[in-house]
Amino acid sequence: MMQTLSLAPWLVAIPMAGALVLLVAGRRTDRWGHWLGVLASAATFVVGLVMLLDMLGTPADQRVGTRTVGTWIDSGPLHVDLGFQVDPLSMTFVMLVTFVGTLIHVYSVAYMDHDVDRRRFFGYLNLFVAAMLLLVLADSYLLLFVGWEGVGLASFLLIGFWDGKRANAVAGKKAFVMNRVGDMGLVVAMMLMLATFGAVDFGTVLPAAGEGATAAGQGTMTAIGLMLLLAACGKSAQLPLQAWLGDAMAGPTPVSALIHAATMVTAGVYLLVRSGPLLEAAPDAQLVIAIVGALTLLFGAVVGCAKDDIKKALAASTMSQIGYMMLAAGLGPVGYAFAIFHLLTHGFFKAGLFLGAGSVMHAMDDDVNMRRFGGLARLLPVTAITMGLGWLAILGVPPFSGFWSKDKIIEAAFVGEGWRPWVFGLTALLGAGITAYYMSRLFFMTFAGRRRWSDGGPGDDGAPVRHPHESPRLMTWPMIVLAVGSVALGGILAAGDRFVTWLEPVTGHAEHAEPVLPVWLLITLTLVLVVLGALLAFRQYAVAAVPVEPPPAPAVVRAARVDLHQDDVNEALVMLPGQYLTRSLVYTDRAAVDGGWLGLAGGIGRLGTRLRRLQNGYVRSYAATMLGGLGVVGIVVWALAS
Amino acid sequence: MEITNYLGLAAILFAIGATTVLLRRNAIVVFMGVELMLNATNLAFVTFARIHGDVTGQVLAFFVMVVAAAEVVVGLAIIITIFRSRRSASVDDVNLLQS
Numbered sequence: 128m129m130q131t132l133s134l135a136p137w138l139v140a141i142p143m144a145g146a147l148v149l150l151v152a153g154r155r156t157d158r159w160g161h162w163l164g165v166l167a168s169a170a171t172f173v174v175g176l177v178m179l180l181d182m183l184g185t186p187a188d189q190r191v192g193t194r195t196v197g198t199w200i201d202s203g204p205l206h207v208d209l210g211f212q213v214d215p216l217s218m219t220f221v222m223l224v225t226f227v228g229t230l231i232h233v234y235s236v237a238y239m240d241h242d243v244d245r246r247r248f249f250g251y252l253n254l255f256v257a258a259m260l261l262l263v264l265a266d267s268y269l270l271l272f273v274g275w276e277g278v279g280l281a282s283f284l285l286i287g288f289w290d291g292k293r294a295n296a297v298a299g300k301k302a303f304v305m306n307r308v309g310d311m312g313l314v315v316a317m318m319l320m321l322a323t324f325g326a327v328d329f330g331t332v333l334p335a336a337g338e339g340a341t342a343a344g345q346g347t348m349t350a351i352g353l354m355l356l357l358a359a360c361g362k363s364a365q366l367p368l369q370a371w372l373g374d375a376m377a378g379p380t381p382v383s384a385l386i387h388a389a390t391m392v393t394a395g396v397y398l399l400v401r402s403g404p405l406l407e408a409a410p411d412a413q414l415v416i417a418i419v420g421a422l423t424l425l426f427g428a429v430v431g432c433a434k435d436d437i438k439k440a441l442a443a444s445t446m447s448q449i450g451y452m453m454l455a456a457g458l459g460p461v462g463y464a465f466a467i468f469h470l471l472t473h474g475f476f477k478a479g480l481f482l483g484a485g486s487v488m489h490a491m492d493d494d495v496n497m498r499r500f501g502g503l504a505r506l507l508p509v510t511a512i513t514m515g516l517g518w519l520a521i522l523g524v525p526p527f528s529g530f531w532s533k534d535k536i537i538e539a540a541f542v543g544e545g546w547r548p549w550v551f552g553l554t555a556l557l558g559a560g561i562t563a564y565y566m567s568r569l570f571f572m573t574f575a576g577r578r579r580w581s582d583g584g585p586g587d588d589g590a591p592v593r594h595p596h597e598s599p600r601l602m603t604w605p606m607i608v609l610a611v612g613s614v615a616l617g618g619i620l621a622a623g624d625r626f627v628t629w630l631e632p633v634t635g636h637a638e639h640a641e642p643v644l645p646v647w648l649l650i651t652l653t654l655v656l657v658v659l660g661a662l663l664a665f666r667q668y669a670v671a672a673v674p675v676e677p678p679p680a681p682a683v684v685r686a687a688r689v690d691l692h693q694d695d696v697n698e699a700l701v702m703l704p705g706q707y708l709t710r711s712l713v714y715t716d717r718a719a720v721d722g723g724w725l726g727l728a729g730g731i732g733r734l735g736t737r738l739r740r741l742q743n744g745y746v747r748s749y750a751a752t753m754l755g756g757l758g759v760v761g762i763v764v765w766a767l768a769s
Numbered sequence: 770m771e772i773t774n775y776l777g778l779a780a781i782l783f784a785i786g787a788t789t790v791l792l793r794r795n796a797i798v799v800f801m802g803v804e805l806m807l808n809a810t811n812l813a814f815v816t817f818a819r820i821h822g823d824v825t826g827q828v829l830a831f832f833v834m835v836v837a838a839a840e841v842v843v844g845l846a847i848i849i850t851i852f853r854s855r856r857s858a859s860v861d862d863v864n865l866l867q868s
Contacts, residue, residue, distance in 0.1 A: 744867030746799075746860045750790050 135211035143257035149250030164249030172225035212266035220263035230605035237601035255281035267328035298374035309361015316354035352412025359395030380485030389474035417457030424450025428561035433687030469532035476520035479609035483514035490595040502578035513610035520613035528617030541642035563660030782809035
């Protein structure tokens with residue numbers, strides 16, 4: 128048993144305390160608030176590191192533990208503890224979130240330097256770190272859900288951080304609403320678990336999953352799996368709930384790096400890997416997960432090829448890379464470890480790429496249009512080198528990080544029987560080639576070629592005037608650290624299957640299976656496709672001149688420029704029918720319900736008006752009425768008597 | 770002489786009184802109609818008391834007389850008050866209590 132298990136609650140408490148101080152104390156903390164935020168995040172990292180070292184010193188079979196703080200809910204058959212699950216999987220996330228999180232906190236100190244609301248920004252960032260750690264450390268689905276909603280809230284607050292602009296506020300709302308759709312999936316999944324297993328904590332549900340399939344029937348297990356997938360789709364921007372991620376780039380760039388690239392959007396993958404035993408009891412749901420992952424990886428890749436907005440291109444890339452992770456998670460035990468491995472390396476190189484994009488925007492007066500970049504490598508050397516390393520990592524060029532993780536997923540996708548290895552494997556392979564093309568396009572458009580901006584000198588008519596300069600050290604150092612991670616992390620963890628062995632207490636031991644094609648052939652094919660994609664992008668965007676306006680293009684490119692019409696599809700399929708439904712409901716309510724009661728009241732009112740005429744003030748007519756009544760009484764009595 | 774003839778007389782008197790109340794406009798005459806109806810009722814009470822050999826009907830007739838005396842006092846007072854204020858004894862002029 129680990130000795131430092133009791134530290135687990137502090138991982139959540141420290142950043143939460145930081146957030147509380149920053150948000151409650153308000154303007155009084157403006158002068159030093161950002162450093163408090165950095166301190167809270169760094170302290171959490173140190174606590175996490177102590178626990179990690181302790182765990183590394185513990186034998187592998189004793190690395191899984193729970194720290195129960197107390198009873199949270201005790202209501203009849205439902206008993207939920209407030210407990211923290213500490214095992215290699217959650218510790219992996221703790222390290223990723225706190226390490227990358229702390230770097231991004233440091234970066235934000237400089238990036239948000241001129242923002243009057245910097246202190247509030249750091250409050251939200253700390254809130255996010257606390258919620259994310261609660262999500263990964265929770266020992267029950269219900270407590271996980273609290274963190275799940277917490278990161279959703281932090282994401283909403285940070286996307287709309289500059290809510291003075293309407294578009295930003297709308298983007299935040301869009302992300303929030305689409306996430307709610309996914310959250311319903313998690314809620315329904317919990318209800319099904321409660322009905323099937325009578326509990327929602329990992330310790331009860333996951334070991335019982337196999338028996339649950341026989342007791343409750345295959346259909347229930349498939350339903351739980353699909354509902355968990357729905358939740359994961361919402362949080363991880365997978366089809367069909369992917370539309371919010373591109374708009375989420377409205378938030379400050381450090382937010383895009385931390386929340387919408389490295390950590391929060393990967394929570395869906397965490398959920399699925401954590402629920403592994405449940406999914407293995409539902410093979411149909413697993414197949415759907417793999418299909419969703421494969422579709423999204425192609426979708427994101429295609430969109431990424433056409434975007435001119437540097438952040439939206441990176442967002443599409445994130446979507447695509449998470450597609451890889453979902454695909455791996457859908458492959459079963461053979462893929463879980465690689466899904467998390469890719470998640471980890473992706474967290475590093477994609478965060479680095481986003482921070483680089485932020486640095487470029489910093490230099491270019493917050494312009495995001497890559498068609499107005501070009502030739503920045505000499506002016507922003509640190510940014511160019513760190514982004515270049517991240518670029519090589521995401522391409523999967525050996526020996527950079529991405530090679531070790533992505534190639535393993537491609538190999539795992541080729542494992543199996545029948546049509547599946549061919550479809551999933553070839554999709555993953557094709558995705559690697561497209562990834563190489565769009566990431567190289569992004570890199571060359573930004574740093575290579577001729578400059579498409581003006582330095583104010585003569586001969587640059589019409590181009591916007593920019594004065595690019597390298598970012599301050601507070602921004603470049605986090606980028607350098609992340610770039611080092613992008614270079615080395617994959618190789619270090621992949622050596623001797625170190626990472627896969629590390630995760631085994633959680634994901635279980637997967638028998639090594641041979642892909643349908645030899646491994647050396649797969650690696651060669653992947654590298655050939657990657658080089659082809661990169662060369663194509665080099666020819667188009669580094670050698671040839673890049674037009675400053677998007678050139679006329681075939682229909683598929685035009686569609687990709689508008690995210691393959693995802694918003695139109697959502698509007699046509701969901702929003703408009705929803706609006707019609709609500710409008711018809713409002714109409715029915717007005718016409719039938721309100722109309723009925725108002726009509727009844729009006730009828731009684733009119734009847735009263737009629738009856739009022741009888742009250743004419745003439746005594747003799749009252750007397751006649753009484754006499755008439757007497758006559759009626761007489762007739763009734765006579766009729767009853769006879 | 771048949772005792773039921775008294776009942777017939779009572780009915781005729783009541784009808785005359787009711788007709789007076791319904792048709793005449795002078796408040797004093799209407800009042801007299803009401804008195805006539807009351808006395809027709811008294812006659813019916815007394816007749817039934819006689820038929821059944823039960824004094825309850827006669828007792829009730831006394832009650833009606835006492836109440837009628839009181840009613841006459843109040844009623845005439847109201848009529849006179851109205852006459853003083855409106856210079857009219859017509860019941861149709863007193864129709865303010867209408868919708």
